[in-house]
Amino acid sequence: MKPARPKRTRQRAAVKAVKPSLSPETLKEAQEIIGYRFKEPAQLERAFTHPSAIAPSGDTVKLSNQRLEFLGDRVLNLVIAERLIDRRQSDSEGDLAPRLNRLVKKGACAEAMRHLALQRFLLLSESEVASGGRDRESTLGDACEAVIAAIYQDGGLAAARKFIERAWAPQFENAPAETKDPKTLLQEWVQGQGHPLPEYIVTGRSGPDHAPVYEVEVRLPMGKAAATGPSKREAERHAAALMLRTLTGAQ
Template sequence: MKIGADLEAFMGRLGHRFARPELLMRALTHSSIGSATRPDNQRLEFLGDRVLGLTMAEALFRADRAASEGQLAPRFNALVRKETCADVARQIDLGAVLKLGRSEMMSGGRRKEALLGDAMEAVIAAVYLDAGFEAAQALVLRLWGARIDAVEEDARDPKTSLQEWAQARGLQPPKYVTISREGPDHAPVFTIEAQLANGESERATAGAKRQAEQAAARALLARLEGQA
């Protein structure tokens, strides 16, 4: 199967050359353009999620043999969540080769976190089907790289930590108020303020509401802990 220069370049960034490039084509095909003759990547996404999960579970299990299940679970969740998959997808510029329908292209689909994360999982599955588990495992470990080493910090969910801080002091759970939403629909920018009942607050801005909430919680928690 002949492929274009853009996919050749992507395989170079990915670090895997496909013996069956049709698998890669399918992994990059969003449901907005899929058809009976052009299958989309949803089934591959399902499989890739499991390959990623097993890879990360084993990596964490081997990395810290003294860790309890309660310690491993949040680390695992931090490594396999959609945001992390989307970050890895951006690292290899996966969005540039996504096959999208016109409506998704017009709405900025190549930058959407959910689409990028799903496609990254589908690409992992394509590598697994093309070359086996060891190849897919090696790919994941290489692309996730330093994220695995830094997972302890990433696993600490700032919203949960801030809520625990408030509850320990008899305060109501934090509130997250949307201060502004700017930019076009396909690339919004949210400014969120994390507020505590004692009057403490911090703001943060991000391209997704959840990310802005987490960043605001992290900033507020860091200041409160610094004061303590």
């Protein structure tokens, strides 16, 4: 009778039985595409492992990319926020927020995976593959966040930032140009005409505390315009836009 294997050996065999894997050659290819060589390639393999690929007897939390996804989302938000702060120094918080949201949403992460053609490395169950999981936005987005986290844990923030800059390059280049804030446009117009800067006065506030309505007047030597908004800033923007249309005849 063969001697029983040590407990630790049996545990390792059990893990292999419940989790699929990528060959060393495939992991090497994936790392070349990503542009980062892992000290621990198993981290990258885990990032590619969808929960569906773990057999019922396996530990989905430890073996799949779920926890990495949680961390990667935070790293991505930090890197994109840093990039926006650095490259859009004249933008206000209100201008930066929608740009950030567009670049960190699941669809943007999925697009980054498609840009580098990393979806073919995903480890999925047969039923998940059959149902289109390899191109599903949520699956790709989660895996992308997991890859970011794996790079971050293995190589630090600089390595993660380099990957994000590469994977998001088309989205950075094709980001829609947003028009300037109406207050900025009005200020530029009056300065160009040699007039003093606009003055904004809060003339009223109504509504409950959780849903206030502010009324603001913008005043210039040649006239004034009033508008309302859910915040002082929004009311000022609306008033500036109205004044600008009055002065320039723009629609």
